[in-house]
Amino acid sequence: MIVCAVEKRSTEGRKNKGFNKQGFIAGGPRIAVLPNATAEKIGGFIRSNIEPGTTIISDGLKNYGSDIIA
Numbered sequence: 001m002i003v004c005a006v007e008k009r010s011t012e013g014r015k016n017k018g019f020n021k022q023g024f025i026a027g028g029p030r031i032a033v034l035p036n037a038t039a040e041k042i043g044g045f046i047r048s049n050i051e052p053g054t055t056i057i058s059d060g061l062k063n064y065g066s067d068i069i070a
Contacts, residue, residue: 001037003045005030008057037061 007027011018018025030049034041050056 001034001041003032003034003042005046005049 006029008024009027011023011025016025017023030045032045032049034045046056
């Protein structure tokens with residue numbers, strides 16, 4: 001499984017207002033190859049790459065349950 005997280009950066013104060021003028025652009029990506037899509041492996045990736053309190057927007061894979069980052 002390949003997992004990727006991309007930060008969402010505001011375009012406030014910039015001339016470019018992002019894709020479809022939504023007010024944000026993509027920031028730095030974090031990518032990893034995991035041996036499987038278990039909550040343990042995905043949770044480890046999240047804990048290692050995403051700051052606590054960050055809002056996560058996902059594609060809805062059922063493995064992303066609330067217990068994944070606990």
